[in-house]
Amino acid sequence: MKLVSEVLIEDEALRDGLQNEQREFTVAEKLRFIDALVEAGLRRIQVGSFVHPTRVPQMANTDEVFAALPTRPGVTYTALILNRAGLERALAAHVKHLSISVSASETHSRKNVNRSVAEAIEGVKPVISQALANGVVVRGGIQSALGCGYEGAVPLARVCDIAAIYSDLGVQEINIADTAGLGNPKQVFETMKAVSARVRPDVALSLHLHDTRGLGLANLLAGLQAGVTIYDAAVGGVGGCPFIPSATGNIATEDAVFALEEMGVKTGVDWRKLSAVALELEGALGRKLPGRMAHVAQSLDRRRGG
Amino acid sequence: MKLVSEVLIEDEALRDGLQNEQREFTVAEKLRFIDALVEAGLRRIQVGSFVHPTRVPQMANTDEVFAALPTRPGVTYTALILNRAGLERALAAHVKHLSISVSASETHSRKNVNRSVAEAIEGVKPVISQALANGVVVRGGIQSALGCGYEGAVPLARVCDIAAIYSDLGVQEINIADTAGLGNPKQVFETMKAVSARVRPDVALSLHLHDTRGLGLANLLAGLQAGVTIYDAAVGGVGGCPFIPSATGNIATEDAVFALEEMGVKTGVDWRKLSAVALELEGALGRKLPGRMAHVAQSLDRRRGG
Numbered sequence: 060m061k062l063v064s065e066v067l068i069e070d071e072a073l074r075d076g077l078q079n080e081q082r083e084f085t086v087a088e089k090l091r092f093i094d095a096l097v098e099a100g101l102r103r104i105q106v107g108s109f110v111h112p113t114r115v116p117q118m119a120n121t122d123e124v125f126a127a128l129p130t131r132p133g134v135t136y137t138a139l140i141l142n143r144a145g146l147e148r149a150l151a152a153h154v155k156h157l158s159i160s161v162s163a164s165e166t167h168s169r170k171n172v173n174r175s176v177a178e179a180i181e182g183v184k185p186v187i188s189q190a191l192a193n194g195v196v197v198r199g200g201i202q203s204a205l206g207c208g209y210e211g212a213v214p215l216a217r218v219c220d221i222a223a224i225y226s227d228l229g230v231q232e233i234n235i236a237d238t239a240g241l242g243n244p245k246q247v248f249e250t251m252k253a254v255s256a257r258v259r260p261d262v263a264l265s266l267h268l269h270d271t272r273g274l275g276l277a278n279l280l281a282g283l284q285a286g287v288t289i290y291d292a293a294v295g296g297v298g299g300c301p302f303i304p305s306a307t308g309n310i311a312t313e314d315a316v317f318a319l320e321e322m323g324v325k326t327g328v329d330w331r332k333l334s335a336v337a338l339e340l341e342g343a344l345g346r347k348l349p350g351r352m353a354h355v356a357q358s359l360d361r362r363r364g365g
Numbered sequence: 366m367k368l369v370s371e372v373l374i375e376d377e378a379l380r381d382g383l384q385n386e387q388r389e390f391t392v393a394e395k396l397r398f399i400d401a402l403v404e405a406g407l408r409r410i411q412v413g414s415f416v417h418p419t420r421v422p423q424m425a426n427t428d429e430v431f432a433a434l435p436t437r438p439g440v441t442y443t444a445l446i447l448n449r450a451g452l453e454r455a456l457a458a459h460v461k462h463l464s465i466s467v468s469a470s471e472t473h474s475r476k477n478v479n480r481s482v483a484e485a486i487e488g489v490k491p492v493i494s495q496a497l498a499n500g501v502v503v504r505g506g507i508q509s510a511l512g513c514g515y516e517g518a519v520p521l522a523r524v525c526d527i528a529a530i531y532s533d534l535g536v537q538e539i540n541i542a543d544t545a546g547l548g549n550p551k552q553v554f555e556t557m558k559a560v561s562a563r564v565r566p567d568v569a570l571s572l573h574l575h576d577t578r579g580l581g582l583a584n585l586l587a588g589l590q591a592g593v594t595i596y597d598a599a600v601g602g603v604g605g606c607p608f609i610p611s612a613t614g615n616i617a618t619e620d621a622v623f624a625l626e627e628m629g630v631k632t633g634v635d636w637r638k639l640s641a642v643a644l645e646l647e648g649a650l651g652r653k654l655p656g657r658m659a660h661v662a663q664s665l666d667r668r669r670g671g
Contacts, residue, residue, distance in 0.1 A: 060554040060587065243627040244586050248366040273576075273620045273657040277583040280550050281366065314579045321549040351579040 062283040065325040069103040069265070069291045070096055070312050072340065074139055076297035077117050078108070082344060086123045092336070093128065093136075096294070099332035101312075103135040105158070105291075109145035125152035137198070141172065146186050150193055157190055158234065159183050160200025163218050164207035167238070171202070176217070180224060187228050198232040198265070199225035205250060206241025215250060219257045226258035232289065233264055237278065240271025240307060244281035251285035265289035268310045270296060270349065275310035276318050283324060290315060295337035295348035311350025313337055331356055368589040371631040375409040375571070375597045376402055376618050378646065380445055382603035383423050384414070388650060392429045398642070399434065399442075402600070405638035407618075409441040411464070411597075415451035431458040443504070447478065452492050456499055463496055464540065465489050466506025469524050470513035473544070477508070482523070486530060493534050504538040504571070505531035511556060512547030521556060525563045532564035538595065539570055543584065546577025546613060550587035557591035571595035574616045576602060576655065581616035582624050589630060596621060601643035601654035617656025619643055637662055 073089055084092070089106070096104055106128070107121030121138060128136055137156040140146050149157055161179040162168040168176045183199075190197050203210075204218045222233050235250060242250075251264060258264070266282045268275045268291070279290060296311035313333035316326045330352055337353035347354075379395055390398070395412070402410055412434070413427030427444060434442055443462040446452050455463055467485040468474040474482045489505075496503050509516075510524045528539050541556060548556075557570060564570070572588045574581045574597070585596060602617035619639035622632045636658055643659035653660075 060551050060590065062551065243624060244583075245366050245368065245628040270579075271657065272623060272661060273579075273582055273617070274624055276579055277550075277586045277624065280583045280586055284366065311579070317578060318549060318580055318583065322551040351577065355578060 060284070062322060062324055063286055063288050064323075065288065066283075066319060067103055067289045068101065068312060068315065068326055068328060069105055069137065069289065070101050070294060071105040071267075071291050071309055072293040072295065072297050072312070074105040074107050074118070075291070075309055076293040076295070078115050079298060080117060080344060083117050084343075086120050086127060088343070089120070089124045090127055092340075093124075095332075095336045095339075097131060097134055099336065100326070100328035102133055102327060103137060103156075106136050106138055108139035108141075109148040109152075110139070110141055111144075122148055122152050125154055140186070142182065143186050143189070146190055149190075149195070154195065156196045156198070158198040158200050159186060159190070160202050160234070160236065161221060162202040162207075162238070163213045163221060164203040164210050166209035167203045167207050170209070176221075180221065184224075184228060187225075187230060191229050196232075197230045198234050199228070199230040200234040200236055200267070202236045202238045204235045205237040205246055206239060208239035208241070215253055218250060219253055222254045223257045226262050231261075231263060233258060233262055234267055234291070235264065236267035236291075237269055238267075240269030240275070242268070242278055243274060244277045247278045247281040248285045251282060251287050255286070263289055265291065267291040269298075269307060270310050271307045276314065279310060279315060279318070283319075283322075294333055294350070295340045295353065296350035297340060297344070297348050308349055311337065311348070311352065313352040314350050317352045366590070368628060368630055369592055369594050370629075371594065372589070372625060373409055373595045374407065374618060374621065374632055374634060375411055375443065375595065376407050376600060377411040377573075377597050377615055378599040378601065378603050378618070380411045380413050380424070381597075381615055382599040382601070384421050385604060386423060386650060389423050390649075392426050392433060394649070395426070395430045396433055398646075399430075401638075401642045401645075403437060403440055405642065406632070406634035408439055408633060409443060409462075412442050412444055414445035414447075415454040415458075416445070416447055417450075428454055428458050431460060446492070448488065449492050449495070452496055455496075455501070460501065462502045462504070464504040464506050465492060465496070466508050466540065466542065467527060468508040468513075468544070469519045469527060470509040470516050472515040473509045473513050476515070482527075486527065490530075490534060493531075493536060497535050502538075503536045504540050505534070505536040506540040506542055506573070508542045508544045510541045511543040511552055512545060514545035514547070521559055524556060525559055528560045529563045532568050537567075537569060539564060539568055540573055540597070541570065542573035542597075543575055544573075546575030546581070548574070548584055549580060550583045553584045553587040554591045557588060557593050561592070569595055571597065573597040575604075575613060576616050577613045582620065585616060585621060585624070589628075600639055600656070601646050601659065602656035603646060603650070603654050614655055617643065617654070617658065619658040620656050623658045
């Protein structure tokens with residue numbers, strides 16, 4: 060079984076994880092959370108999104124969080140933007156790495172941004188160009204790339220076409236997102252191979268996986284076999300998508316790290332430290348999160364203690 | 366990504382699932398459960414175990430369940446035995462397919478059967494020979510084959526040696542069990558390839574996976590890539606191991622079926638019917654089970670209904 064030897068993990072607990080939560084986290088709480096992630100070895104952290112505060116109030120303090128973040132060599136702080144207004148805020152906050160995305164599903168695109176897929180693509184083009192012109196590293200995301208909670212199957216050809224457009228625009232990374240957690244491993248493998256064939260050789264590919272059907276880590280395994288070296292995850296497996304029914308959280312970062320390290324794939328991350336962060340997050344949210352390793356670690360610690 | 370084209374699933378909810386539960390299921394309840402599994406398309410069902418009733422009271426009525434089971438062409442009813450006493454009961458109950466197993470971990474073997482691995486192997490040899498002489502199809506199981514909850518890593522060479530002994534004894538199938546859910550996909554792939562090289566070509570290999578660390582379906586994917594065509598699972602993901610701390614249930618049958626069918630691997634099983642069985646089982650046990658698809662199905666049904 061041939062896997063890549065090393066991966067980069069982008070933790071999205073602060074953005075994809077918290078955007079659905081009732082509880083709003085303060086700037087100080089978010090900074091402490093980021094400290095803990097860095098301490099555990101994370102090298103890329105999605106800090107938040109620059110979206111309208113009435114739409115996602117949990118992200119309203121993203122500018123303040125960026126302003127207060129200490130510079131750390133080797134650590135990338137990134138954010139999600141949807142449009143030019145978001146880019147202006149990100150540039151003002153001196154953000155050097157951004158994600159912007161469109162959906163590959165017509166229905167999801169209309170529900171999410173009130174535009175067709177084609178309109179959404181035309182909308183992000185000038186934003187991406189402006190970001191790149193300002194020296195920002197840009198990741199172009201394709202939501203619902205492995206299936207849509209409303210429509211079901213999404214044509215692979217459409218995903219590849221969007222990837223090719225991103226590639227031509229000059230983005231440095233393309234993110235294939237299984238927004239509703241509908242993808243299966245065979246499909247992940249074939250999608251990543253097909254996308255890879257349609258983009259510049261220097262474009263990095265990444266995967267954004269949700270664990271709705273319990274296939275998150277199986278899909279990660281398929282990605283490793285297809286040569287994908289960047290994965291999104293969220294501490295504790297927190298999250299979902301407010302606009303997609305029955306979608307549950309991202310793959311849990313600590314579960315992904317454990318699985319990867321067990322298979323000899325280097326992550327640079329300590330899953331035990333992340334498990335402690337996941338348990339703290341459970342405390343803050345007042346409920347159990349779907350990630351497994353934090354509870355396994357807790358159970359092992361109790362056994363040792365007793 | 367090359368996968369096998371068709372698999373057989375053995376549902377173990379009635380044995381591995383229920384053996385840890387406080388609630389005891391009556392003969393009539395077990396028969397209804399089996400009816401529902403057959404109706405969903407399952408072709409092999411582990412009905413229970415012939416072990417001492419004081420040790421596992423939930424299995425005390427296994428003889429009665431077998432006596433009441435209707436014969437169904439194409440459906441195999443199987444059971445677990447530990448020793449000669451169990452075999453005698455199984456033969457009296459006219460059981461035609463049996464599992465018997467040893468642990469590959471010294472500590473687990475001593476905790477489970479109060480014998481070393483070598484002693485346990487010597488103990489099962491005459492039982493297997495007697496079963497085969499009586500025309501019973503025998504599956505030799507290797508518990509803790511991918512790691513031990515007490516010891517950690519278990520040498521692959523020991524797993525292969527046990528498999529070779531089973532093969533020489535004439536068993537028709539060898540079951541590699543990740544009893545504590547410690548295995549990772551790369552290891553599953555390598556283990557199944559190594560075991561395959563040490564056994565008769567006509568011996569079927571099967572995998573028994575637990576989802577403790579969220580890797581159950583990723584391990585199944587690795588098995589499919591290694592050519593394994595028989596998988597144990599349990600409706601709802603019910604179960605665990607009373608003698609292994611922090612072990613959680615088997616992979617959920619409905620989740621495995623969904624994943625397999627999505628990848629084009631034929632199972633002959635209807636995951637939606639199984640999901641209904643899982644929800645009924647949740648009702649009987651009075652708690653939510655870890656399987657995902659039953660809840661996804663429920664949420665989709667609610668959406669349609671609303």
